[in-house]
Amino acid sequence: MDVKLKRPLNELDATEIVSKIAVGEVTCEAVVRDCIARIEAREGVVKAWVNFDQKRALDQARALDRAPARGPLHGVPIGLKDTIDTCDMPTEMGSPTYRGNRPRSDAACVALLRRAGALILGKTATCEFAGSAPPETTNPHNVAHTPGGSSSGSAAAVADHMVPAALGTQTGGSILRPSSFCAIFGYKPTYNTINTMGTWPAACSIDTIGWLARSIDDIEMLTAVLRMQAPQPPRPLSRVPRIGVWRTDLWNTAQPETKAAVEEAATKLGKAGATVRDIELPDAFTGLHIVARSTIGFYERAACMASAWDNQREMLSPQMRRYIENGHKISRDEYVAGLRRLDECRALLSGVFAKFDVLLAPCVPGEAPKGLDATGDPSMQAIWTALHTPTMTLPTHRGPNNLPVGIQLVAQRYDDDHLFACARWIWQKIGMPEMVGVRRSR
């Protein structure tokens, strides 16, 4: 067989792994071996994993190969952000305060993945407590640049073909930003529709679990399992999507590559037959990223971190201490006003989504910034996290340094399935499959 034609199994999508294992074309062990080989080759520079045990992974793979198919993800390796509890590996929250922490139970999402036959390959690096102090992880497209965060390791591992998909969490922009920076698909579900039991709370009223993966099909299949649903074949749209382009009040902060990504996507989608219209949202939406990040984010962070602040302050990063100090300065009245304002905006979105299937919006200010000391600006993602809407980023563009820049799609709350269908239509019209993840280097 021509070696060049044989794709390493670590490059398969989760849906492909499922099909190939089902017909006996590959084994789970073979897939895991190729993932391990990729990790061995690249982890020294990418630094995506904080807990990865080859032997445990291979033992589990062999056990799955021996067993009858357990569920719809039988044999699929998954990475888990290290803020998600696992009973068989440490869960360290990216913080020395949780070093060696062994949760009593798997998080709900982990238990549901295992029930479906998935294999937990390991824990991926996270910013401290899903905040902003970064791990050592690099951007696999250019290791001098941040991969984004706080789901840094999940994004880098998936982009670098170490694992087909990984779970992350988003409170500001911790799934979509690293996905956009690393050229993969990122999905943040409607708030409170994927169970968060056993995941670290950064800000309870907005925390959401979601997926980082290399295909929309994968995200849809994996999400079904977390919903306790049987995965369904993708449903096509019954008509072309109506797309509202909202540039947001952050447009002036966007770099040329982000502006180009949104404008080009809008133009191409219009040419492809979609109804594309520019929209402006009411004044209540102005400055919403500040409500999301500061008023809600800092205030709730200060509460979540109360024990660490009082007992282990010296073990917290300067970034985290600043967050908490900021939280202490927010009055209860400001906080409640922020919650009310978000409610008001959610109500206003009903009118918007009566006219549009999805909104197209900027996802990140631009390419991943150079340096590993910070993970980039979450403002453009944080608006939607706080509004509880489902969002996705698609890896559609590149910037001046040939680093990825994704676009962001937003749907109405609970319309996650419709978001998938629209995203698939849009990807078919403007996506370039060779853009996804790092250039394949064999």
Place this chain on the structure above:
Amino acid sequence: MDVKLKRPLNELDATEIVSKIAVGEVTCEAVVRDCIARIEAREGVVKAWVNFDQKRALDQARALDRAPARGPLHGVPIGLKDTIDTCDMPTEMGSPTYRGNRPRSDAACVALLRRAGALILGKTATCEFAGSAPPETTNPHNVAHTPGGSSSGSAAAVADHMVPAALGTQTGGSILRPSSFCAIFGYKPTYNTINTMGTWPAACSIDTIGWLARSIDDIEMLTAVLRMQAPQPPRPLSRVPRIGVWRTDLWNTAQPETKAAVEEAATKLGKAGATVRDIELPDAFTGLHIVARSTIGFYERAACMASAWDNQREMLSPQMRRYIENGHKISRDEYVAGLRRLDECRALLSGVFAKFDVLLAPCVPGEAPKGLDATGDPSMQAIWTALHTPTMTLPTHRGPNNLPVGIQLVAQRYDDDHLFACARWIWQKIGMPEMVGVRRSR
């Protein structure tokens, strides 16, 4: 001194303890000693505590007495439902699956209480995982009757004057029902306004932490601390409250004592000068208790319990297994329809609360049922938990067996302070202080 005139310190409210400690009239140690004496006298029949260590409590009390005042709750003993994490005592969730569990960190609410100088007296008995399989706790008004649940021990301990106040959690009716059954005040805040980090999730989209106490002033002071606010003096209402009486579609299931409680309260409040009007809510509110308990409650319970279901099923109670099986039968579409319906009803409540300050509603079907095998029906409380509104129960009435029956007050989301003010006005007009808690037996 006439012994009869000296109230045991365990009968003091939290606000009284704070004042007396502040002026040096009592010590924290003296308060704790009287709480311990009461527990020693009564715990054999009440069975409110699952973790209570006299020595630790006294050591902490002495340390607080030696220290400068740490915060607004300096020296106040608090009980904690055993689904709330404590780093210095086990947190066992009322389940053998969590026997000996030692959380890595205090829950946010616990850390904030300690920061304010409160003393964690111990952990109170809970239904298994804040569900329905009851602990051994009895109703201190009549030990042949349930105290209600799932915050069973918190309600019984407060009603029996073992501790002035205790934290509970409510997903269906786990704070208000036991409070109503035990003749104390129960308060469930607006959803997501008191940080839930470190509390067991029964159903993430509705779980709420709240207080069980013997006065409205206590609840207001204690709540301020969880909000990271300085406690404020109670603010009186600027005008008489407008009270809507909604009997709910469960009215026919109410026993005479509950009907009498609501009707008498409405009549008395009208005579006291309040604007009292009967209201009907739109059809969307019909059967909402089923959406709350079954659609949302069972579905999310099944997700939260995924790990235990797959790995420790034989250690779960028959009640819990039935809950989870019921959850598995609810389709994703039903679940999402339930979430949408709750959203719709929340929007409709804006119109209702434009006309009324509070709603007066039945709290429980009637007196606490006889027997300790079940904790009573949560339907009347669960409606409001699912709607995310703040609610309180006031210990206003007694039934045919001389057991307590409270009324329920409901305010608009985020209007918790207004609920306190209305509740205080209402209590001043119709409350009987001698009704609160068990008859004092000295």
